[in-house]
Amino acid sequence: MIPPLHFRWDGDALVPLRPILADRHYVVGETYSIVEHHDRSANSHRHYFAALGNAWSNLPDRMLEEFPTAEVLRKKLLIRAGYADERSIVCASKAEAQRVAAFVKPMDDYAIVTVREAVVRVYTAQSQSVKAMGAKAFQESKTKVLEALDDLLGVERGATARSEAA
Incomplete structure (x- = not known):
């Protein structure tokens, strides 16, 4: 299971805040679905x-x-x-x-x-x-x-x- 990863939208792409973790769990060139998550207050x-x-x-x-x-x-x-x-x-x-x-x-x-x-x-x-x-x-x-x-x-x-x- 992939842990929650945080990304920042830079106007062109979602950029992972922790690229090493993103590299560990995602494959370059693959397509992934994104679901917005809101932390509890x-x-x-x-x-x-x-x-x-x-x-x-x-x-x-x-x-x-x-x-x-x-x-x-x-x-x-x-x-x-x-x-x-x-x-x-x-x-x-x-x-x-x-x-x-x-x-x-x-x-x-x-x-x-x-x-x-x-x-x-x-x-x-x-x-x-x-x-x-x-x-x-x-x-x-x-x-x-x-x-x-x-x-x-x-x-x-x-x-x-x-x-x-x-």
Whole structure:
């Protein structure tokens, strides 16, 4: 796999900033497709986690059992916002499904485990790491999580994001 390489447009050609690396991975005369990449904003990342932390520290006491830490809050809201991986287990009976759910739940403190009839569904939050999620997907997930947090708290959409912006 070719590592990300940076190029500068000089008006005529894309010139590699590290020619030795470009020579190592590209062949002179070959044609390559280019896709623009935008690095994630460190400020956006810090804002997101600060807003989540601030909101968590101000949660009503009745919500602390469901969201005992800011990390649990973030991951569960990621799942609710649709940034989740789902695994389903079909059991032989409703009773077996209840037993399987009880067995699976302690394996991941952040997972949401549901049972419907004889089917157990396990939802786990997708990673928001820089490696797992690019700038656009991170920004979309950040917006959806903060909106879900606003809905959970019963405040105007955007209030959580603004509270940390000041």
